[in-house]
Amino acid sequence: xxxxxxxxxxxxxxxxxxxxxxxxxxxxxxxxxxxxxxxxxxxxxxxxxxxxxxxxxxxxxxxxxxxxxxxxxxxxxxxxxxxxxxxxxxxxxxxxxxxxxxxxxxxxxxxxxxxxxxxxxxxxxxxxxxxxxxxxxxxxxxxxxxxxxxxxxxxxxxxxxxxxxxxxxxxxxxxxxxxxxxxxxxxxxxxxxxxxxxxxxxxxxxxxxxxxxxxxxxxxxxxxxxxxxxxxxxxxxxxxxxxxxxxxxxxxxxxxxxxxxxxxxxxxxxxxxxxxxxxxxxxxx
Amino acid sequence: xxxxxxxxxxxxxxxxxxxxxxxxxxxxxxxxxxxxxxxxxxxxxxxxxxxxxxxxxxxxxxxxxxxxxxxxxxxxxxxxxxxxxxxxxxxxxxxxxxxxxxxxxxxxxxxxxxxxxxxxxxxxxxxxxxxxxxxxxxxxxxxxxxxxxxxxxxxxxxxxxxxxxxxxxxxxxxxxxxxxxxxxxxxxxxxxxxxxxxxxxxxxxxxxxxxxxxxxxxxxxxxxxxxxxxxxxxxxxxxxxxxxxxxxxxxxxxxxxxxxxxxxxxxxxxxxxxxxxxxxxxxxxxxxxxxxxxxxxxxxxxxxxxxxxxxxxxxxxxxxxxxxxxxxxxxxxxxxxxxxxxxxxxxxxxxxxxxxxxxxxxxxxxxxxxxxxxxx
Numbered sequence: 001x002x003x004x005x006x007x008x009x010x011x012x013x014x015x016x017x018x019x020x021x022x023x024x025x026x027x028x029x030x031x032x033x034x035x036x037x038x039x040x041x042x043x044x045x046x047x048x049x050x051x052x053x054x055x056x057x058x059x060x061x062x063x064x065x066x067x068x069x070x071x072x073x074x075x076x077x078x079x080x081x082x083x084x085x086x087x088x089x090x091x092x093x094x095x096x097x098x099x100x101x102x103x104x105x106x107x108x109x110x111x112x113x114x115x116x117x118x119x120x121x122x123x124x125x126x127x128x129x130x131x132x133x134x135x136x137x138x139x140x141x142x143x144x145x146x147x148x149x150x151x152x153x154x155x156x157x158x159x160x161x162x163x164x165x166x167x168x169x170x171x172x173x174x175x176x177x178x179x180x181x182x183x184x185x186x187x188x189x190x191x192x193x194x195x196x197x198x199x200x201x202x203x204x205x206x207x208x209x210x211x212x213x214x215x216x217x218x219x220x221x222x223x224x225x226x227x228x229x230x231x232x233x234x235x236x237x238x239x240x241x242x243x244x245x246x247x248x249x250x251x252x253x254x255x256x257x258x259x260x261x262x263x264x265x266x267x268x269x270x271x272x273x274x275x276x277x278x279x280x281x282x283x284x285x
Numbered sequence: 286x287x288x289x290x291x292x293x294x295x296x297x298x299x300x301x302x303x304x305x306x307x308x309x310x311x312x313x314x315x316x317x318x319x320x321x322x323x324x325x326x327x328x329x330x331x332x333x334x335x336x337x338x339x340x341x342x343x344x345x346x347x348x349x350x351x352x353x354x355x356x357x358x359x360x361x362x363x364x365x366x367x368x369x370x371x372x373x374x375x376x377x378x379x380x381x382x383x384x385x386x387x388x389x390x391x392x393x394x395x396x397x398x399x400x401x402x403x404x405x406x407x408x409x410x411x412x413x414x415x416x417x418x419x420x421x422x423x424x425x426x427x428x429x430x431x432x433x434x435x436x437x438x439x440x441x442x443x444x445x446x447x448x449x450x451x452x453x454x455x456x457x458x459x460x461x462x463x464x465x466x467x468x469x470x471x472x473x474x475x476x477x478x479x480x481x482x483x484x485x486x487x488x489x490x491x492x493x494x495x496x497x498x499x500x501x502x503x504x505x506x507x508x509x510x511x512x513x514x515x516x517x518x519x520x521x522x523x524x525x526x527x528x529x530x531x532x533x534x535x536x537x538x539x540x541x542x543x544x545x546x547x548x549x550x551x552x553x554x555x556x557x558x559x560x561x562x563x564x565x566x567x568x569x570x571x572x573x574x575x576x577x578x579x580x581x582x583x584x585x586x587x588x589x590x591x592x593x594x595x596x597x598x599x600x601x602x603x604x605x606x607x608x609x610x611x612x613x614x615x616x617x618x619x620x621x622x623x624x625x626x627x628x629x630x631x632x633x634x635x636x637x638x639x640x641x642x643x644x645x646x647x648x649x650x651x652x653x654x655x656x657x658x659x660x661x
């Protein structure tokens with residue numbers, strides 16, 4: 001079960017962006033950058049892994065972006081990794097240190113990492129799907145003794161499309177975490193695996209009764225990943241996926257993010273596969 | 286004894302047409318903007334009234350799938366018409382609204398001052414009173430109340446009208462929202478047109494309602510008048526033009542997700558979105574961020590949106606989730622009658638019949654649901 005973080009006080013005007021200054025900007029790949037934001041004045045509640053914020057590029061527009069930072073950092077900053085795919089995300093992606101963006105949130109459900117204490121964790125990420133999952137990995141490593149094995153399977157189209165490459169290299173050496181990386185398209189010099197994330201997932205030996213899986217990436221990747229995990233005996237409710245839909249408010253007013261009975265801004269983005277699976281199986285729902 | 290039969294207040298008031306005129310005057314004197322039905326452009330629309338003389342007295346409507354015509358009545362009823370193209374939604378949840386304005390340096394101000402005019406809604410039918418409560422279930426939730434909607438609703442004075450003459454597309458009895466107006470009114474009228482001139486039985490729903498009524502000349506209704514009005518309203522429940530199948534609609538829709546019926550409806554549906562615009566509960570909006578030419582001043586607006594729009598579900602990289610007309614119609618109908626229960630704990634349909642009248646191809650949600658139930 002995904003969980004809703006407690007203590008969210010309703011803002012006086014839930015649709016008004018709160019100004020945050022870009023403290024730092026790290027280029028992750030050709031089209032992705034990580035922004036660390038700090039409040040100019042009013043500060044919002046510290047988001048939990050899995051939750052998202054509505055980020056506003058001044059005069060351009062707003063987009064729902066999951067948090068991607070280290071959950072052990074509690075200095076009031078908020079970290080997002082943004083891939084430039086449209087006008088709004090491009091403007092946010094290009095925001096220079098010192099500039100101001102608008103923030104609303106946090107909204108949505110969490111990954112429920114604390115609820116998985118004592119269990120083995122399998123994290124499966126496709127492309128920038130790793131961004132919402134990085135807080136899970138960092139949180140698990142920070143509280144390492146609370147969990148059994150921690151496995152990260154990260155896939156990308158090509159080597160150049162990976163985000164957090166420094167961190168991935170570090171994790172590759174870290175005995176605390178089992179890392180598998182795979183690319184769809186190999187280039188010269190790639191010595192790692194080639195193929196979908198489902199390949200290393202199928203080879204994985206896991207204890208289905210004590211494993212919780214966290215998946216984020218393109219929807220087909222999550223569907224195939226979840227099916228591979230179900231085939232290994234995991235219960236559907238122990239598989240969590242983070243879903244993306246058009247969102248224009250984040251607070252259940254605009255109606256755009258519906259997936260059947262779910263309002264994904266409120267009942268998601270993190271949804272148990274027991275709920276999400278049957279809905280994602282219906283075309284154009 | 287009350288007209289709607291709840292037995293709460295035994296004192297039902299009575300006034301004639303002059304009393305109705307005085308009621309409107311009193312509300313205007315007290316600073317309310319009175320909004321009620323009036324005849325304009327061959328339809329009965331909702332507009333600000335300066336006097337009760339602007340009510341569509343003596344006018345009725347003939348409605349059918351894709352059909353709406355005003356007609357002369359042979360009496361002087363002011364409320365002898367069923368739902369028109371508009372609903373109270375446009376006053377409580379305006380079609381376009383500014384939410385925020387700010388400057389580039391980060392200073393901004395939300396639209397905190399919702400000092401909107403205090404509306405008095407005159408002639409709110411049971412279905413539409415339920416629709417206001419349904420909108421409240423979406424926009425008035427405790428976690429994220431929409432200040433604009435909540436403020437407008439709280440300040441509004443509501444004069445309901447019990448229906449004694451349902452229209453050809455009405456199915457409020459199926460949805461449990463009428464013909465008697467449920468809770469939520471300040472005053473409720475039952476119009477009587479027998480005899481020389483129209484008269485009104487008046488029930489009081491709130492202390493504010495009692496206070497307004499006290500300023501309008503009236504007398505206590507006698508037992509026969511009350512009984513007669515109650516019988517008329519009760520009889521109306523059995524003369525609905527339409528009805529929904531008597532089954533669990535939510536469950537029926539879950540079972541029918543892959544039904545071939547969606548493709549069949551889509552062959553008639555223009556995906557124009559008229560049904561969503563006239564629906565008194567359809568709440569969806571788009572958020573629009575704009576800036577002026579200097580780029581130093583920006584605003585956030587929201588406007589009504591429709592789930593029939595092609596880009597309603599657009600996601601970068603994936604395109605629109607619901608591309609086919611069949612999937613968009615399925616979403617609208619399923620949300621209205623099914624998943625609204627999951628999301629907000631109530632039905633999204635109040636049985637007003639507007640979506641049937643204003644569908645250019647006359648798609649009838651009651652017919653579709655009856656077909657779906659019958660095909661099982």
